[in-house]
Amino acid sequence: MPTSRIEAFSDGVFAIVITLLVLEIHVPQVQGKDVAAALARSLLAMTPKFLTYILSFVLVCIWWVAHHHLFHVLRRSDRGLLWLNSLFLLWLAFLPFPTALMGDFPGERIAVMGYGTVSTLAGVSFTLMRFYAFYLAKLVDESIDRSLLNSAMLKSALNPVLHSIAVLLAFVDTRLSIALYIILPMMFFIPSKLERYVHSGQTGSPS
Amino acid sequence: MPTSRIEAFSDGVFAIVITLLVLEIHVPQVQGKDVAAALARSLLAMTPKFLTYILSFVLVCIWWVAHHHLFHVLRRSDRGLLWLNSLFLLWLAFLPFPTALMGDFPGERIAVMGYGTVSTLAGVSFTLMRFYAFYLAKLVDESIDRSLLNSAMLKSALNPVLHSIAVLLAFVDTRLSIALYIILPMMFFIPSKLERYVHSGQTGSPS
Amino acid sequence: MPTSRIEAFSDGVFAIVITLLVLEIHVPQVQGKDVAAALARSLLAMTPKFLTYILSFVLVCIWWVAHHHLFHVLRRSDRGLLWLNSLFLLWLAFLPFPTALMGDFPGERIAVMGYGTVSTLAGVSFTLMRFYAFYLAKLVDESIDRSLLNSAMLKSALNPVLHSIAVLLAFVDTRLSIALYIILPMMFFIPSKLERYVHSGQTGSPS
Amino acid sequence: MPTSRIEAFSDGVFAIVITLLVLEIHVPQVQGKDVAAALARSLLAMTPKFLTYILSFVLVCIWWVAHHHLFHVLRRSDRGLLWLNSLFLLWLAFLPFPTALMGDFPGERIAVMGYGTVSTLAGVSFTLMRFYAFYLAKLVDESIDRSLLNSAMLKSALNPVLHSIAVLLAFVDTRLSIALYIILPMMFFIPSKLERYVHSGQTGSPS
Numbered sequence: 001m002p003t004s005r006i007e008a009f010s011d012g013v014f015a016i017v018i019t020l021l022v023l024e025i026h027v028p029q030v031q032g033k034d035v036a037a038a039l040a041r042s043l044l045a046m047t048p049k050f051l052t053y054i055l056s057f058v059l060v061c062i063w064w065v066a067h068h069h070l071f072h073v074l075r076r077s078d079r080g081l082l083w084l085n086s087l088f089l090l091w092l093a094f095l096p097f098p099t100a101l102m103g104d105f106p107g108e109r110i111a112v113m114g115y116g117t118v119s120t121l122a123g124v125s126f127t128l129m130r131f132y133a134f135y136l137a138k139l140v141d142e143s144i145d146r147s148l149l150n151s152a153m154l155k156s157a158l159n160p161v162l163h164s165i166a167v168l169l170a171f172v173d174t175r176l177s178i179a180l181y182i183i184l185p186m187m188f189f190i191p192s193k194l195e196r197y198v199h200s201g202q203t204g205s206p207s
Numbered sequence: 208m209p210t211s212r213i214e215a216f217s218d219g220v221f222a223i224v225i226t227l228l229v230l231e232i233h234v235p236q237v238q239g240k241d242v243a244a245a246l247a248r249s250l251l252a253m254t255p256k257f258l259t260y261i262l263s264f265v266l267v268c269i270w271w272v273a274h275h276h277l278f279h280v281l282r283r284s285d286r287g288l289l290w291l292n293s294l295f296l297l298w299l300a301f302l303p304f305p306t307a308l309m310g311d312f313p314g315e316r317i318a319v320m321g322y323g324t325v326s327t328l329a330g331v332s333f334t335l336m337r338f339y340a341f342y343l344a345k346l347v348d349e350s351i352d353r354s355l356l357n358s359a360m361l362k363s364a365l366n367p368v369l370h371s372i373a374v375l376l377a378f379v380d381t382r383l384s385i386a387l388y389i390i391l392p393m394m395f396f397i398p399s400k401l402e403r404y405v406h407s408g409q410t411g412s413p414s
Numbered sequence: 415m416p417t418s419r420i421e422a423f424s425d426g427v428f429a430i431v432i433t434l435l436v437l438e439i440h441v442p443q444v445q446g447k448d449v450a451a452a453l454a455r456s457l458l459a460m461t462p463k464f465l466t467y468i469l470s471f472v473l474v475c476i477w478w479v480a481h482h483h484l485f486h487v488l489r490r491s492d493r494g495l496l497w498l499n500s501l502f503l504l505w506l507a508f509l510p511f512p513t514a515l516m517g518d519f520p521g522e523r524i525a526v527m528g529y530g531t532v533s534t535l536a537g538v539s540f541t542l543m544r545f546y547a548f549y550l551a552k553l554v555d556e557s558i559d560r561s562l563l564n565s566a567m568l569k570s571a572l573n574p575v576l577h578s579i580a581v582l583l584a585f586v587d588t589r590l591s592i593a594l595y596i597i598l599p600m601m602f603f604i605p606s607k608l609e610r611y612v613h614s615g616q617t618g619s620p621s
Numbered sequence: 622m623p624t625s626r627i628e629a630f631s632d633g634v635f636a637i638v639i640t641l642l643v644l645e646i647h648v649p650q651v652q653g654k655d656v657a658a659a660l661a662r663s664l665l666a667m668t669p670k671f672l673t674y675i676l677s678f679v680l681v682c683i684w685w686v687a688h689h690h691l692f693h694v695l696r697r698s699d700r701g702l703l704w705l706n707s708l709f710l711l712w713l714a715f716l717p718f719p720t721a722l723m724g725d726f727p728g729e730r731i732a733v734m735g736y737g738t739v740s741t742l743a744g745v746s747f748t749l750m751r752f753y754a755f756y757l758a759k760l761v762d763e764s765i766d767r768s769l770l771n772s773a774m775l776k777s778a779l780n781p782v783l784h785s786i787a788v789l790l791a792f793v794d795t796r797l798s799i800a801l802y803i804i805l806p807m808m809f810f811i812p813s814k815l816e817r818y819v820h821s822g823q824t825g826s827p828s
Contacts (some may be wrong), residue, residue: 005218005275011626012222015633019641019714020226024234027645027721040731054711061707068626086268090261093226100234110247212425212482219429227433231441293475297468300433307441317454419632419689426636434640438648500682504675507640514648524661 003077006085007068013089014064017096021056024100025049049103052115055181056099059119062188063092063126066156069194070130073149074139081139084129091122112174116167116181123160130156144197152194159188210284213292214275220296221271224303228263231307232256256310259322262388263306266326269395270299270333273363277337280356281346288346291336298329319381323374323388330367337363355404366395417491420499421482427503428478431510435470438514439463463517466529469595470513473533476602477506477540480570483608484544487563488553495553498543505536526588530581530595537574544570558611566608573602624698627706628689634710635685638717642677645721646670670724673736676802677720680740683809684713684747687777690815691751694770695760702760705750712743733795737788737802744781751777765818773815780809 028042074081098115105111133139134149166180235249281288305322312318340346341356373387442456488495512529519525547553548563580594649663695702719736726732754760755770787801 009218009222009271011630012219012633013226015630016223016226016637018710019634019637020230022715022717023230023641023644025718027718027725030726035726036729036731039726039729043731043735053715057707057711057714061704064630065703082272083268086264089225090264093264094229094260096229097232097234104234105237105242105246108243108246110243110250114250216425216429216478219426220433223430223433227437230437289479290475293472296432297471300471301436301467303436304439304441311441312444312449312453315450315453317450317457321457423632423636423685426633427640430637430640434644437644496686497682500678503639504678507678508643508674510643511646511648518648519651519656519660522657522660524657524664528664 003071003074003081006077006082007071010067010085010089011064013093014060014067017092018057018060018064020096021053021060021099024096024103025053048106049100052099052103052106055185056095058185060092060095062185063122066126066188069152070126070133073141073144073194074133075141076139078137078139080132080137081129084125084132088122088125088129091118091125094118095122106178107174109170109174112177113167113170116163116170116177119181120160120163120167123156123163127153127156127160144194148194148197155188159184162187210278210281210288213284213289214278217274217292217296218271220300221267221274224299225264225267225271227303228260228267228306231303231310232260253310255313256307259306259310259313262392263302265392267299267302269392270329273333273395276359277333277340280348280351281340282348283346285344285346287339287344288336291332291339295329295332295336298325298332301325302329313385314381316377316381319384320374320377323370323377323384326388327367327370327374330363330370334360334363334367351404362395366391369394417485417488417495420491420496421485424481424499424503425478427507428474428481431506432471432474432478434510435467435474435513438510438517439467460517462520463514466513466517466520469599470509472599474506474509476599477536480540480602483566484540484547487555487558487608488547489555490553492551492553494546494551495543498539498546502536502539502543505532505539508532509536520592521588523584523588526591527581527584530577530584530591533595534574534577534581537570537577541567541570541574558608562608562611569602573598576601624692624695624702627698627703628692631688631706631710632685634714635681635688638713639678639681639685641717642674642681642720645717645724646674667724669727670721673720673724673727676806677716679806681713681716683806684743687747687809690773691747691754694762694765694815695754696762697760699758699760701753701758702750705746705753709743709746709750712739712746715739716743727799728795730791730795733798734788734791737784737791737798740802741781741784741788744777744784748774748777748781765815769815769818776809780805783808 025046028039028046030038030042032038095118098111098118101111102115130153134153140149162180162184166177166184169180170177232253235246235253237245237249239245302325305318305325308318309322337360341360347356369387369391373384373391376387377384439460442453442460444452444456446452509532512525512532515525516529544567548567554563576594576598580591580598583594584591646667649660649667651659651663653659716739719732719739722732723736751774755774761770783801783805787798787805790801791798
């Protein structure tokens with residue numbers, strides 16, 4: 001079974017999740033004499049919602065890029081990959097809820113930890129899928145250097161580990177967790193060796 | 208008419224339904240002095256909603272896989288297939304409503320039976336579509352062994368039969384129905400002979 | 415410019431609209447002592463919403479099929495077609511609102527007329543697009559018989575004419591309008607000569 | 622890396638945003654003795670919401686066309702383009718919120734300025750992406766005349782400049798801003814030289 005269908009389906013879910021995030025931001029209902037001032041105050045109070053929206057948007061974009069890089073090196077798919085991918089999509093599609101929750105209760109430990117837990121679980125599923133494809137089911141393009149796969153694997157595994165630490169830091173201070181939620185994705189802007197290899201267009205004919 | 212367009216359209220509906228399910232889970236509105244405790248209580252009370260979300264997510268994934276396996280063995284499509292597929296999509300696209308209903312009223316017979324009825328009707332439509340494609344309109348790849356088609360047909364037909372039994376069990380106890388709703392999809396994780404045949408990549412040249 | 419992009423974009427809008435319709439059906443909020451009876455009553459009272467959902471679902475499916483048949487006979491697209499298609503999509507994407515409106519107020523003249531007006535305007539836009547493609551911009555495959563195009567054109571034009579009559583009948587009785595809204599789509603289940611020609615797979619080599 | 626994936630993903634976001642806009646238009650809740658009159662009044666009062674919906678719909682369509690014209694002249698993509706495109710999609714996907722805000726508060730300066738600010742930021746991101754692709758990363762088809770690129774670049778840059786002027790005019794009168802929001806998109810109906818060049822189908826073999 002070719003990977004193109006799983007990719008197309010996942011791309012659809014990515015595009016929909018990224019666009020649905022905004023639906024959790026509702027227009028404030030303002031009444032009273034001074035509507036202008038009340039509306040301005042309400043919008044200002046919604047700042048955490050706007051920032052959480054941006055954070056989740058960036059997170060989904062990073063996962064989208066990572067997902068493409070993973071599937072770019074796969075030769076074929078099987079049932080195991082399909083279900084591990086579905087598990088990853090389960091957490092991805094669930095993201096709008098913790099996003100809205102943390103946006104509404106940015107100071108509440110349970111909301112901050114909930115957000116991080118969902119993104120940790122998405123990271124764990126993604127790592128499992130990569131591990132399965134790279135080492136268990138051997139779905140990967142054989143021409144690709146093992147060391148490139150290993151370093152990509154390590155980077156994938158590091159993500160949920162660091163996210164779970166961010167979650168636990170909420171017991172100290174929720175602002176520490178949020179700071180890490182913002183810093184961690186930046187780490188993934190730096191392309192890994194495998195990504196640079198894929199981008200160099202050498203798939204199939206490595207030197 | 209090739210089947211690719213119906214597939215692409217259906218894939219779009221699958222991806223959207225799976226992602227819309229989360230929109231029925233709303234952030235709890237919490238007031239009063241102890242926000243932290245009230246929020247924790249509200250989230251805990253939402254457990255049935257989370258579980259129903261996961262159940263429907265798995266259901267849609269299973270149907271997505273089954274839909275692909277069906278269309279993988281079809282040579283062409285016609286108007287009949289198109290409208291039977293639309294009937295199936297009608298129930299699929301409707302799923303977010305009974306999901307939210309059972310999530311909100313997990314102990315109410317009408318909610319539990321409503322959920323099972325919609326998934327039964329989706330199963331009936333899917334079975335009709337398969338029957339039409341396999342036996343009435345003969346849209347299937349001729350090289351495929353009849354016995355493989357028959358066993359896939361049987362499995363398809365078994366699904367709504369078992370689901371309707373689960374619905375009726377709600378007259379005894381709604382928890383029995385819910386238990387069956389959870390167990391039945393697992394049955395479909397086990398690939399049928401036709402699916403294994405399709406996965407073995409032999410379509411078009413059976414031994 | 416090839417037509418494939420407009421088709422893919424329109425298909426996306428079709429799939430999303432058909433799936434969004436369900437979001438306007440909300441789980442009833444039920445309180446009091448006898449939840450079971452109250453919930454059953456609430457769901458029964460929602461029957462017009464369920465029926466309007468099915469009606470709009472069928473409408474979107476019919477337009478989807480008609481859209482494909484139109485684009486199947488086009489050789490190329492231009493800016494005019496692109497904007498007329500966007501005008502059609504404007505009314506299509508708006509459909510969830512009048513659907514919810516008529517579902518909530520099935521006995522109110524303004525709701526019933528609003529629903530029919532939006533579907534009339536979608537029909538007018540579709541007819542304009544077909545007229546533009548067939549006669550003004552001559553985007554159609556030249557091998558196709560003129561009489562086939564003319565009969566498809568006539569059928570397209572008949573649709574908004576009959577729908578606007580259905581809208582006006584609301585001044586007599588809203589139930590008359592609704593009856594016509596249900597009957598009219600059935601007319602379009604009967605394939606036109608052009609559709610049968612397209613399905614016979616002879617595009618490009620007519621006898 | 623080919624551009625097809627970024628295009629498909631962006632197309633998905635475009636199609637979803639355009640269809641989600643309607644979700645912010647809610648059916649009015651009407652009570653009292655004269656439902657018919659109250660419903661008519663409520664719907665009439667929603668006119669700004671309907672008009673803002675149409676405005677945003679047109680805006681998204683124009684951006685969709687511009688996005689296609691940009692990617693049509695690109696030979697390849699890179700990480701920079703991918704992230705600048707994501708930045709553009711961030712503002713695009715956010716559009717339903719300011720649309721709903723201005724629809725609910727068409728006379729409030731903060732709502733009118735908010736709407737224009739988001740469309741300005743989308744325009745700035747789009748201009749940045751074009752600048753990056755044309756001049757910095759040189760991703761463009763080399764056969765295309767430099768002067769065509771320059772004029773397309775100028776038109777792209779003009780858009781956010783004019784939109785930010787429209788935003789600032791809200792300090793004089795919000796109706797002036799809204800008038801400009803409506804007039805500005807019309808300017809972009811007139812195809813630029815590059816667009817006409819692309820439509821003439823000469824990409825790859827310029828005279």
